[in-house]
Amino acid sequence: MKLERLGVVALACTLAACSETKSSAPRAEQRAGAAPTAASREPLEALPDVPPLDPKIVALGRRLFHERRLSADGSIACANCHDLQRGGVDGQVRSTGVGGKQGAVNAPTVYNAALNFVQFWDGRAATLEEQIGFPVTNPAEMATSFEHVLAFLKADPGYASAFAAAFPNGVTEANARRALADFERTLLTRDSPFDRFLAGDEHALAPEARAGYETFKSVGCVACHQGRNVGGNMFQRFGVLGDYFKDRGNVTEADYGRFNVTHNEADRFVFRVPSLRNVARTAPYFHDGSAATLAQAVQVMARYQLGRKLSDDQVRSIIAFLQSLSGELARAGEKG
Ligand code: HEC
Ligand code: HEC
Structure with a gap:
């Protein structure tokens, strides 16, 4: 529940993520081209295996x-x-x-x-x-x-x-x-280029996607989109550093998000942070479907969650990174 008390918390982790990224030794090592090993502390983790099921x-x-x-x-x-x-x-x-x-x-x-x-x-x-x-x-x-x-x-x-x-x-x-x-x-999308990279294959990510991953960490996206599902593990306000809903207009009850469940004022406009795995395949974006493209979604996130404007290069590289999160889809008619 503490994570829902975002603003401050989100920003604090954002800044922590930034400074860690800039100063820590493993980063320098990775810039030199080494893929992360199990030992290095990556904020994103590989997909687990499908559990044993009947x-x-x-x-x-x-x-x-x-x-x-x-x-x-x-x-x-x-x-x-x-x-x-x-x-x-x-x-x-x-x-x-x-x-x-x-x-x-x-x-x-x-x-x-x-x-x-x-x-x-x-x-x-x-x-x-x-x-x-x-x-x-x-x-x-x-x-x-x-x-x-x-x-x-x-x-x-x-x-x-x-x-x-x-x-x-x-x-x-x-x-x-x-x-x-x-x-x-069973619907885990295995074997994405990014998971192969995490497993130690340094050629699995094209240079642009690799740069995008570094940007994703350094600008602070990773403060909210993290862990094995690149999201899906906390609640956060949509509009930490700007009033997204006022700017968009036509606020509906569905926009109240977590508030509709808890009726706690602090939860108004709070949503579960979505997973970004396969996000290149799942347009349009956001709970309101308001962003038609990934480029739009990334700029909205930068503006309202991080209070910054990203350069076109940064957006392009983040998109290349997000595309590397696309794994294998279940095959039609595949047996149990
Ligand atoms: C008419 C379209 C529609 C149908 C049919 C439908 N869903 Fe959904 N599903 C949605 C929408 C819209 C949401 C998001 C609702 C929300 O968050 O309030 C959702 C959410 C979900 C989620 C949550 C995913 C997440 O990340 O939170 C799961 C899991 C899911 N549906 C599975 C199913 C299953 C299983 C069925 C069949 C029994 C089903 N859905 C039928 C539209 C549909
Ligand atoms: C403070 C937390 C936070 C930060 C930082 C953040 N996000 Fe998000 N992100 C969210 C939340 C919450 C949503 C869901 C918003 C909604 O639709 O209600 C979201 C949604 C998204 C979506 C849409 C996913 C979908 O399936 O609709 C994308 C893409 C995305 N974020 C990318 C990014 C990128 C790239 C960055 C960095 C530039 C970033 N986010 C930074 C919390 C955050």
């Missing part, structure tokens, strides 16, 4: 993820808004659910979501299992209920037998949640 449960989860018949009118699957072939998003400013209804925020990716410390822009779900209840019942998404979902799954011979094979107690709400969540736990 392939039958994962395969069932994959099927459920693509199943349109779970929705009220049989038209919308999870995959409609989280298309695994396009980075786990739908590419829309706001998603369209059952009956053409529009949601209030931009759809984040399901790739690597398992690594986020909480789910949703406002962090209102603690786990993937808990998260699943929201799209199922949201009138602007699948607009249904677990009662209907379970009735469908029990009546469908294919699903009934797949559940029976995966779980001793067959079709239950907890099992459906577990299968979807375990499938999502």
Whole structure:
């Protein structure tokens, strides 16, 4: 919770990150071309391995993820808004659910979501299992209920037998949640150029991406976007050093972010810092989908989170670094 008390904290870590970057010995070593080793203290970490999971449960989860018949009118699957072939998003400013209804925020990716410390822009779900209840019942998404979902799954011979094979107690709400969540736990985008670089392959990053990584650290992006998911491990205000919402205008309830969960005034306009893995694939950006390009998103971040303007060169190199965070997507039809 302390991390939410941003402004000061964010700026303090930002400055700490800057001075550390400029003075510490490992940096000089890296400038000389050595890739970081496990021993050097990088603020970003490699993706972990997919945990051991039951392939039958994962395969069932994959099927459920693509199943349109779970929705009220049989038209919308999870995959409609989280298309695994396009980075786990739908590419829309706001998603369209059952009956053409529009949601209030931009759809984040399901790739690597398992690594986020909480789910949703406002962090209102603690786990993937808990998260699943929201799209199922949201009138602007699948607009249904677990009662209907379970009735469908029990009546469908294919699903009934797949559940029976995966779980001793067959079709239950907890099992459906577990299968979807375990499938999502497999959606880690391995083998990005940046992960190969972290593993010691110094040629994995082109010089521009390498320069961009240094800029990402030295200007202070890394104070918020850090760890193994390059984000996803803290809450921060959107607009630490400028009033983003006043400048954008038309403030909606969804813009209140974490405040909608805690009703604590200090949490107004506070959001979970998103992961930047695969971010080159997931335009448009921000909870409001307001930035159409990465260049725009990076400049907005520099201005409102860091209070600075980046040169075109700096923006270009940061984008090259962000592109190096794109890893392998799940293959269509891949088995459990
Ligand atoms: C109509 C579009 C739509 C459908 C269908 C949908 N989602 Fe989402 N999903 C969203 C949006 C929009 C958000 C962000 C909502 C928020 O943060 O308030 C989201 C958030 C998520 C998140 C959180 C990711 C993060 O980084 O916080 C996960 C995980 C997720 N959805 C999985 C699923 C699963 C599993 C299903 C199917 C049961 C599903 N979604 C169905 C649009 C959709
Ligand atoms: C003080 C914390 C903080 C700092 C510093 C920061 N960010 Fe962010 N970043 C956030 C938050 C919070 C969001 C989510 C904002 C929203 O949409 O509500 C975000 C969103 C983003 C997004 C959009 C991701 C998406 O999926 O929509 C990008 C890209 C991004 N940041 C890049 C950067 C870069 C590059 C820097 C450095 C120039 C930076 N950030 C500095 C907190 C920060």
